[in-house]
Every structure is written in C-alpha cells, then in structure tokens.
Amino acid sequence: MKALIKIGGSLLDDAASRNDIAAQIAEVAASGVTVTVVHGGGKQMTRFLEERGVTSTFVRGLRVTTDETIDAVLKVLAGSVNTQLVASLCAAGALAVGLTGIDAGLATADQLDPELGFVGKVVASDSRLLATLSGAGYMPVVACIAGGIHGEVFNVNGDSMAVAVAYNWQVDRLVFLTDVAGVLDAEKALIPVLTAAECRSLIDTEVATGGMQAKLNSAMDAVEHGVQEVRIVKGSEAGIVRRVFAGEQTGTRVIA
Numbered sequence: 655m656k657a658l659i660k661i662g663g664s665l666l667d668d669a670a671s672r673n674d675i676a677a678q679i680a681e682v683a684a685s686g687v688t689v690t691v692v693h694g695g696g697k698q699m700t701r702f703l704e705e706r707g708v709t710s711t712f713v714r715g716l717r718v719t720t721d722e723t724i725d726a727v728l729k730v731l732a733g734s735v736n737t738q739l740v741a742s743l744c745a746a747g748a749l750a751v752g753l754t755g756i757d758a759g760l761a762t763a764d765q766l767d768p769e770l771g772f773v774g775k776v777v778a779s780d781s782r783l784l785a786t787l788s789g790a791g792y793m794p795v796v797a798c799i800a801g802g803i804h805g806e807v808f809n810v811n812g813d814s815m816a817v818a819v820a821y822n823w824q825v826d827r828l829v830f831l832t833d834v835a836g837v838l839d840a841e842k843a844l845i846p847v848l849t850a851a852e853c854r855s856l857i858d859t860e861v862a863t864g865g866m867q868a869k870l871n872s873a874m875d876a877v878e879h880g881v882q883e884v885r886i887v888k889g890s891e892a893g894i895v896r897r898v899f900a901g902e903q904t905g906t907r908v909i910a
Contacts, residue, residue, distance in 0.1 A: 655899075656687075656688045657688070657899075658691075658692060658816055658823065658825045659679060659690075659692070659829045659831065660693070661691060661739070662831060662833060663693065663698055663699075663812075664833055665833075666738070672739060676743045677742075679691065679743065679793075680748040681746075681895075682895055682899045683748055683793055684748075688788050690784055690819065691794070691796065692796045692819060693736070693795065693796070695797070696717070698734070698735050702726050702729070702730045710723075715864070717773070717809065718773070719771040719772040719773050720771050723771070723809070727772075731754075743793060748793045750794075750795050751794055752795050753797070754796065754799040755779075755796060755797075755819075756800065756807065759778070760780060760819065761776045761818060762778040762802070763777060763808040764777050772807065772808050774800050774806075775814065776810055776815060781823040785823070798816075813872040816830070821876055824880065826881070827883050827885065828884045829884075830872075830884070830887070832869070832887065832889060833889070834888055835891070836888070837869075837906040838861075847907045847909065849908075850873075850878060850910055853874050853908060856870065857870060869886060872884075873908040874908070877908060878910065882910075886908065
C-alpha cells in the first residue's frame with residue numbers, strides 16, 4: 655500500500671504529541687506501507703509572527719502572505735516545524751527526509767488571489783522525487799510550500815498540497831490527521847462513510863461549513879482523481895495512525 659499522511663500543525667506543536675505520531679507513522683512504514691508525510695504549521699507561524707509584532711490577517715480562512723510573511727513561512731514551515739518532525743521520525747526508526755514542494759518541482763503553484771499575496775494554488779505536481787526516495791527506503795516529509803514557474807515561493811494550504819501530491823503520486827489512501835473525530839451529520843453524529851456525492855450534499859445543505867467544508871472539498875478532489883480512500887480522523891486519539899492502518903473503521907472514510 656502507498657499512503658500519504660497529512661498532519662495538521664497543531665498536532666506538531668507539542669513535542670510529546672509529535673513524537674507519538676512519528677512513532678506510529680514509523681511503525682506503519684516498517685509494516686510495509688510506503689508513506690509520504692505532508693504537514694502544516696499555521697499555529698507555529700502565527701506565534702512566530704506575533705513574537706515579532708506582526709499581526710496575521712486571514713481572508714476566507716487563508717493567511718495573507720506578504721514579503722515579510724513568506725520569509726517567516728520558510729523559517730517556520732521549512733525550518734523548525736519540518737526539521738523537528740523529521741528528527742522525531744528518524745528517532746522512531748524511519749529514514750525521514752525533509753522537503754518542500756519546491757524541491758524537484760514536487761508542487762508548482764500559481765498565485766491564488768492578489769489580495770492574498772504569496773498564497774498559491776497547486777497547479778502541477780511532479781512525484782518522481784517521491785518515487786526515487788521511497789523506492790530507496792526513505793520517507794519524504796513535505797512542508798506545504800510550493801514554487802512558481804518564475805521562481806516565486808508560495809504559501810499553500812496544507813490540505814490542497816496533500817491532495818495534489820497524493821493523486822499525482824497515485825496513493826491508495828490519504829489520511830488527514832485533524833482536530834476533529836470525523837465528519838458530523840446535522841444531528842452531530844459521526845458519519846462513518848461518505849461518497850463524493852454525499853459530501854457535496856453536506857456542503858450544499860450547509861451541514862458542513864468552514865474548515866470541514868474545505869476538508870470535504872479536498873477529499874472529493876482526491877477520490878475523483880483516483881485516490882481509493884480518504885480518511886478524516888482525530889490525530890490526538892490514542893494510537894489513531896496504527897488503528898487506521900490496522901483496518902479499524904474509525905473517523906470518516908470518503909470514497910468515490
């Protein structure tokens with residue numbers, strides 16, 4: 655099995671949480687699953703900027719990314735967050751390698767909206783680097799930063815980055831480690847399985863809004879491009895990565 659695991663930045667902010675998730679991922683990889691990791695780091699970014707007197711501005715949930723902010727994106731996402739996660743994975747026995755989407759054209763982006771500055775939308779992905787590294791036994795760990803065709807550096811939504819890489823690399827399973835247990839229905843009950851059509855219905859009826867709407871849009875994009883299954887689970891649940899890959903029906907499965 656080939657899998658991509660996307661980790662929300664809030665799960666990586668605490669060393670104990672980061673080490674626990676890294677140990678689970680390393681164990682899954684040791685069992686024979688070929689894994690690439692994509693991670694965010696929004697919480698760490700906001701704190702880094704606040705410490706320097708810079709207030710973060712968000713439009714439609716996306717961080718307005720100025721020259722000053724993109725420099726912080728590189729320092730935090732490609733720097734401390736990525737390196738700390740790689741260190742945790744290596745300590746757990748994985749041969750982890752830190753990357754960004756800029757490396758070898760893994761993710762190429764265009765500017766999403768001039769109002770947002772250096773926020774990009776991934777328009778192309780070249781997964782040959784992932785194939786080379788994973789084929790040699792290494793685990794790619796990708797920060798959600800993409801390059802532009804003219805040498806720009808773009809801050810990219812982590813879910814969008816994960817989906818673009820997942821379907822280009824032709825994964826069997828995409829796992830979103832989030833801060834919620836899965837997708838809820840109108841009565842706030844967990845929905846164990848959703849088709850793409852059912853995802854659209856939840857969005858159209860405004861049962862899924864905000865962050866979950868964005869997550870479902872990403873999941874639909876993935877399955878419609880050939881990913882067999884997208885799993886949305888709560889990353890802080892005990893043993894969650896092990897349980898997903900052991901076949902436990904936890905969280906919400908999105909299928910075509």
